Amino acid sequence: MRIGIVLSETPSYSETFFTSKIKGLQKHGFKVTLFVQHKKDDFNLCEVRVAPKVYKRNLILLLGSGLIVFFRGFLKYNRFLKFIELEREYGRSKKQMLKNLYNNSHLLTADLDWIHFGFATIAIQSEHVAKVIGAKMAVSFRGFDLDVYPLKYTGCYELLWNQVDKVHSISNYLLNTAYNIGLPKSVSYQIITPAICVPEHFKKQDSEKTSAFKIVTVARLHWMKGLQDTLEALAMLKSKQIAFKYIIIGSGIQYENLKYAIFQLGIEDYVILEGQKTHEETMAVLEDSDMYIQYSHSEGFCNAVLEAQGRGLLCITSDGGGLQENIIHGKTGWMVPKRQPKLLAETIINVMNLPVEEKRRMRANAINHVNSNFDVKNQAEQFVTFYSEHTD
Template sequence: MRIGLVLSNTPAYSETFFNSKIKGLLEHGVDVRLYCQSKKEDFTICPVFISPRVSRNPLLQFWYFIKEFTLLLPHLPAVFHYINLERKERTGFLQILKKTYLNAHLLKAKLDWLHFGFATMALGSETVANAIGAKMAVSFRGFDINVYPIKHPDCYNNLWKQIVKVHSISHYLYKKAVGLGLSSEIPFTIITPAVQIETLPSFKETANNDTIKIVTIARLSWIKGLDVAIAAMRILKENDIKFTYSIIGDGDKNHTERYKFMVYELGLNDEVVFCGKLPHSETLEHLSTADIYVQPSLNEGFCNAVLEAQAMGKLTIASNVGGLPENIVDDKTGWLFESQSSEALAKKLEMVISMNAEEKNEVSKNAMERVKKEFNIEKQMKEFLEFYNLE
């Protein structure tokens, strides 16, 4: 079997979801090929096919067009089929020409499955799988279902008609996609992110001192709810709780300045540390020394960071939104708080801080055991094999 996976870029070393999936399929004799807009030099797991280049220079772009359409000549049956499918969708001639060029790397493929790693990656390529005689699969991962359709209503109307099978990282995202028009008759599978337990730093009991170390791993973006967490830290300080709050991640200049100004205005410069973006290994080492992990997001498809925090036995608090209630078992492997409420988060933090060692250890143990049992790489791989009907 040959599977083509469409992503914007080849996955980085830390992107275990895609890397483990590709490696697992290869180990089971599947021919996996990646179709991307760019390739990292250190990626050598499987063959990579780069999408046609786009240039602002009209002469250079004309040359790219001629070159790409020449390379498509041996694949004329697929190209003609694609053009006919697009004409049925009432796509205009110039738009068909443009889409044929942009999808040239896919139209040359000989695949059994064409799997788009995000729903947004399938936009503009909805009929390609049909044109090349492959089955079309799409993954729902978060932004593609939570945010993109808000800005672009009905953007997936054509996509819903072409999908053969759906993969979602959470029940929440799948149900939201159905609300956006996906037919409930289309087969779907929930395959959550998984944790490579053996690569994580071993569980460390935090130092027994008066200063609580709290950590969040997130982009400095509005949807991550960092303003909620920062405001909660102000409440902790007012209640004479000694703590440090480390935020690991970066973002655009506007959001970064906004959060840093908020910290300054609330008098939290001594407590809140912006660590910036760190390598995955350094991020995990940072997390291993934390007392509490906080995920204050306004929405999440599932959230790998929350899963890794639990896998490392960290006391984890997250907002009760999106796929997070599927990630955490409230009051057993961690705690959920009312979204967008800094008061609710502060109250939950104070409750966790006041727990005795035995109670904290019980939650840590529950979290580690659940992740090891339910969110391991082996289980994820078995589910993907079943997804492609290989089991």
């Protein structure tokens, strides 16, 4: 079976969700091709086809690239004509049709059994490709796809819902959100949660600490991540003279806002904005920390919370979105109703003050939870089933 996976760029080897999926499919005899806009030099897991470049400021280069696309598609000209016909029937403008033809040309010339868009937003303007080349169409749901993007672009998935053959959701929460914005319940689906490479050993903090409590969050600096609420909660800890150090790993558009909030709350000596780190560097910080906080307004699922549980951290999350399917409240971590910094602060203090034996129990539960339910090896098998099951 020939599977085409569409992403914005080739994944790094630390992005286990995609790399393990590719390896698992190849192990079962599937031919996998990635279709991307940007290819990283070190990626060699499978064949990669790169979309034609868009030259907005150089007409000569754009015309040259357009000619290359035309000649490559000459043997598949019937597909190009059919694509234009479907685009016209849908009511797209001539300019948008030509733009879509150009951007999808690397897909339109491919011979595939499945086209799988790794994010719903990537499928926009490519909805007719699968039908044109005679493939089935799949799409994966992530938090941004359904929690954020449709708020700004109402009806953005109207055509996608009518073309997709099967959907992959990382949580029941996202699947239900998709239903609420128009996905027909007749469309086949499979829930395949994120998974991680379970470490062979864990660093455990089993004794009473005398130094500052180390807390960490891994997240894009985005309003959806609830970092402002987290900072307000931690300022309450400072007011009670509780020693802690809070590290935020990640970059994003809210950097300046968060920097100012840290200053305004008077917790500059307690909070570190680390910026982007490699996966290995991030895991090293997790293993050296005591507590993990993910107080997001909503999450599709959140890999970072899995990584934290898998390394035995004391995890506190909001009850936003798919987080309710990630940790087990009171057993592998604690969930706090979102947008309540005072309640978050109280929970953090209560967890800090738990007896050592109770902390050990929670850490062990979290590790076992990840080992039993979120091993990346099991995830690869689920994707084999995803493509193999009949979807008509």
